[in-house]
Amino acid sequence: MNTLYADIILPFAVPGTFTYEVPEAGRELAIAGMRCEVHFRKKIQAGIILRIHQEKPSGFQPRQIIQFPDDEPVVSTLQLRLWIWMSTYYMCTLGEIYQAAVPALFKSGSETQISLNQMLDTDTLDLDDRSFILVEALKHQKVMQLKDVQELLGIKQIQSLLRKLVMNNVILLQEEVRDVYKPKVRKLIRLTERFQDEEALRQLFDELNRAVRQQHVLMIYLQLAPEGEAVSRAVLLKKAEASAAVLKAMTDKGIFEETEEVVSRLKLSGNSSLTRSKLSLTQQEALHSIRSQWQEKEVVLLHGVTGSGKTEIYMELIEEVLERGKQVLYLLPEIALTAQIIGRLQERFGDQVGIYHSRFNHQERVEIWQKVQQGSYRILLGARSALFLSFQDLGLVVIDEEHDYSFKQQDPAPRYHARDTAIYLASMVAAKVLLGSATPSVEAYQHAHTGKFGYVELTERFAGMELPEIELINMQSETQQNNVVTHFSRKLLAAMEEAVAGKEQVILFQNRRGYAPYVVCTSCGWTPVCVRCDVKLVYHKFSGELRCHYCGYKQEIVTACPECASTQIIVQGFGTEKVEDELQALYPAWRIARLDLDAVRTKAGHEKVIHAFEDGQVDVLIGTQMVTKGLDFDNVRLVGILSADQLLQFADFRASERAYQLMMQVSGRAGRKQKRGKVLIQTLRLDHPVLGFVQRHETHTFYEEEIRQRRNFKYPPFNRIIRITLRHAEPGLSLNAAYGLVNALGNGPAFEVLGPVQPAIARIRGKYLSEVMIKVRNDGQSAKAAKQRLRQAMERVAAKKEWKKVEIIPDIDPV
Template sequence: MHSPLFANPSSEHRFVDIILPLNLPQTLTYGIPHEMQGFLQPGMRVEVSLGKNKQYAGVVERVHNEQPEAYQVKPIKGIIDEEPIVNIKQLQFWKWIAHYYIAAPGEVMQAALPAHLKMMGETRLLWAPEHEDVVYDWSYDALRAVEILAVRKELSITDLRSIVGGRKFMAVLHELLENETVVIDDSLESSYKPKKEKIISLAAKYNEEPELIKLFDELQRAPKQLELLMGYVQLSKQKGFVRQADLLERTQASAAQIKSLADKGVFIIAEKEVDRLLYEGVDEQKEIEFTPAQQKAYNELNAGLSEKEVVLLEGVTGSGKTLLYIHKIKEYLASGKQAIFLLPEIALTTQLVGRLRAYFGEELGVYHSRFSNNERVEIWEKVQSGKYRVVVGPRSALWLPYNDLGLIVVDEEHDGSYKQKDPAPRFHARDAAIYLGALHGAKVILGSATPSIESLFNAQNKKYGYVRLNERYLGVQMPQIEIVNATSLNMVRQQGVRLLTPELQQAIAIALKEKKQVILFQNRRGYAPFQMCTSCGWVPQCKNCAVSLTYHKITDKLHCHYCGLKSPVVHTCAYCGSNSLVSKTFGTEKIEEEVQQVFPKARVARMDIDSMRNKQSLPQLLDQLGKQKIDILVGTQMVVKGLDFATVGLVGILSADSLLSYPDFRVNERAFQLMEQVSGRAGRADGAGKVLIQVYNLQHPVLKWVKDHDVHGLYHQEIKYREQFGYPPFSRIIKIIFRHKEEPKAIQAAAEMANKLASIEGIGIQGPAPALVARVRNLYIQEVWIKCPQSVRVLEHVKSFIKEERLRMTGERGFSSLQVVFDIDPVG
């Protein structure tokens, strides 16, 4: 922390509103000590105490002179930053997110700031005996703690509790304090640690060429040391500096051998702070050449952006929308602005970054949850300083400290992954990007091959500009789509094949023969979504959640996809005792196994959340796909989103019926988007792509729209239905979720809220009703859905009403553990 003594004491501002990283309904006001006045600015972090001297690092939202009447203010204890780490526009953005999505300011702060900028506060015990010469008569439990403290010199309260156990903890702590052997330190410290590495340099005298030649001659009799010196000279010429780790890798030497050269006065070893995000890229940046169709769309995009703040770019899969984005970003960078390139998934980020580096070089930053906390702090600082002028990433990229934002691109704007589900703030990144753009006076491009109904509606009503690019890059044909009757599976089941129709098997064989890659899409992970007893119909359920358990062959266990529970495989029915348990339906693991059986020579890989848990799993898989080391890729929704490989010739959708029967008003829209997007992975280079959709319900209208790539046929049908039943975009929806360990209390609370809401005119109420999964982690879940008209006044009234009701409910006796969660504009 920095001393505030250089502050200007003449300022009249005596109070600050602080955002604390807690679920508090509002900011808290603290006093500014006289000697700190004139220095504090919004966006700085300060140290404050709350409750019984618990220390927190908060962010200053406002500096003012308005003394609260309701309570006596405490003074802030210290100032952490010399300069704000959060800028004014970020604070305004946080405030809007908290207000619109009914989140606590502290919940927004927790989501927005990298962990290491939130500081760490935990009481520590420092070993400082008052009387060094006294021999203490310690109890057995205290002696264990004392022995560790004497060596380590400090312990956190958490460490002490784990050493002596919860029951003895208070007694031991009291004993340590009574004997005056420890002092309590409650200060805050940053958990961000700069990366330090050992950097090797030559002693100054060897910078002279004659001395260096002489040194080479002297080391002729020490071949390993000579190799180290040669390696040093080569690395120094390539990079300008030499990391010890690189020198060791280059020469296969040991650290002891480097040290021996240092002892001789040849090398100097210094520990220095280094950049975790070292970029080794191309020196020359690529130029962009448009096709006539792209040039026409680009001209229309420019015209749209000159008239509107937001433009919807609808471009069929493989049309080259990315090139339009890149060209537009380059224009904004040339005018000194920053840009954001939002993507719905990390998977897309991983593949796209390599392409973007060729256009933006070192000015490109990447931000997502796969980075370590330390790396995220460094990215934050590079955006703040302006070193990164383009940032690509999923929804978290919106939180970074942009100073001069000119353009935001939201690619695949229809994607449900843009909506944060848990924890709060449950914001929609597409809508938040539009607000952030307005704050900065920036333009926003929404891009998709399958735009959301809401965005198409806004374009049709001239709220957004609209550009359509309906031709694939270089005129490549759209893939041929074939609907396959899934009843033909009955013909091959006696051969041991359960998942691939004869038509799909034949198509895969032809694609493999032509050296084309194949993608098989199934919207479920695991080996078999559930087991079932054929005698009585019993299905193994999670003991914590109201869902069936999914079998994963890789672990040979039943998994709960909601709470993470893993259970042994069941061989005997718990209800009737029968051992006739069978697997029903199928997941990606099962498909992978069957494909390998049918095509034993094919190289098969799987892409789902289970197989991609490791940080390097995704980049490695994409690299193998790009080098054609994988013939058949089996995956869930991850394969749908933007994978761009020229040699993919066939896409198979294995169970389209599961996409068409989900209980949600967006089911047709979602099914169309998924099938159209995954279809778009085929034939992107040569137009010789083929898509097979296995389905039982051949008459479903979505199938015709997918076959014809007809986004607007879907739109015109859906918009009539939405208007008739009052769904978005003709209303705003709020979902209220009630969770309680006792089901009657969850039902009672939900019913009470629904009854109270009935007094508000002009809104529609659905529920209360159990959630689709009615119990998760031993909490029963009830839901109430509210349809609000497109009126800001009514929406604000409803939000204010439900916030007050939540406060009243959770304050009632017996309901303190009730969880009431608000989800504004839910996506399903």
């Protein structure tokens, strides 16, 4: 029988795969997508089989696969094909995709276990102090892990100590595979067969006359299970107010028997109620148009103003797909949005709906993964990582708020765009794609208007509601006329007072979290900066800390300037925390909540804030861009944008697009039901064209102007962008390597190289950055040629000794 070999993906940022020999006993399990455990760098590591073949590698003898932990593949061949495409398109490794795509418990490696050599008389050994402490500890603990030894000895570098003890046969080292997924079980108690008879049960009660506690437990059990069926052990103990010892005694006597059943870690919604709203005539026409355009195009853009009822159209299409027995992937940019949408979907589709995002723990993620793989979930709602799930029969992909920048993964690799990757995934299985947004990306808008995508527009809000009235407030003149209180114009405060007095709600948008962007000494101008990044530390009043939002560094607030010893330290600027603090001081009776990353860090944090606002328990909601994304609140009368200028001042070709989208989206939260909403935008730049487009609701005019400028300056969607970041801890080295990269690239007929430059923030997490940009002609062949040239240039730079440790990070289609 010919020897089989497996090319295995391991979860490391290393190019290519690793070849291992398939053991005879595992030939039947050795198929693509199967998980296996192998020896790698003196550890045991889990990997995914990419390919099985009979080609023996030259130059080395492959080690054998240790074992196959599962009976079925955890990754489908469809997923592997998607991974291969992503690694090519986004210029990353398969190991990086494996690391990002699969739940952590499917990547479990091994841990080093340290034990004492029992054949050796350790009392006669001449040991140094640390060795003696470790040996004494092992006499009592039997087995220790590396982290235990580090904590015991109070040092991190323990390898030389362990090596010496191993060479002297004092200790033994072995690798033990970490625990992987364990199903959640609950313990059940039931009456044994011998006491199911009524006469036997009566005799049992007589026998327990002296065991009063046991008799009481038996009575409670019969109340819970009159037919003698199994009941939850925890419920029985709680109802009977009994100890586990009492129950154990009854089990030992043969009165009860204990069993286990597997239960879900996930909250179930119950059966669907099949509630549905009646579509308006406009929605019905849009629905018919989408179906019609899907006959010729795979992707359709649904461009509907805020409050136009796009979600109801999604649900009609989802129901049609479910009736054909297929699955649906519903992508959202933010976890915050799932709180509202999941309720609406579960109300209609019940337990067919699953959720998947980064806030679930490792065990929950495995359970969701398996339910999708088994087909238990027909609809999967999630953020960008949900597209990696193992769909069996995908029929529809809905990408809501398709314009949102959160769909693009930044760090670490793979730096993929979930919208574009989901479109490719759908094309692999002939599934249809529906993009939805009130403010589409310029790329999607252009594709729709040039015929690449289908296009359907909803220009009216549902039930005839008017779009909100938008008013610009000139903060320069308001300040001159003394009409500003802290960061609020008097006009905004008056509108808020009117709304709250009328039992209506207010949303305030400030796209900066924390209390203040920085603090400064008024005497000498000193400002605290991050020790690892070239940024000022952000003041967080609630925790009394100065924090870096790039690397997480934090320090206590300073009360005296370290440069001049002055105590005149003041805060500059304002974030959501300061807005909340100052508004509460002005209106102590108002119920105010905050929706930003600092306020909602737990899995249910978003949901609690959103539900409290929905239920009318909050008068004013203050937030960052989290409040702009598709949330639907019935009672919001007023939206205030506190500083529009912050959105317009970025040195980026997408700055106008992003500012327009954020302001239009947050404006759309106002006036959803009954009454027309109002939006007040505070600005110092009344003449900025983007503000004019927003105020007049001139959507198509904005996109036409933006597309004209993009065409003139060769930006997407007319050219593709590849941004290469080089980073190193030594100043100047990344810039020198960047010049080397530019020289190696040259300029080709299909692409243009720009740079290198140092970005505005030139150091992050202790590493200095340099950037190179490549503009590529927007066709497949040009992109392939540019990437091939870039790979060769990266190899040439990495081959130079002085630049060997410089990180080179390509980012395809950056946002």
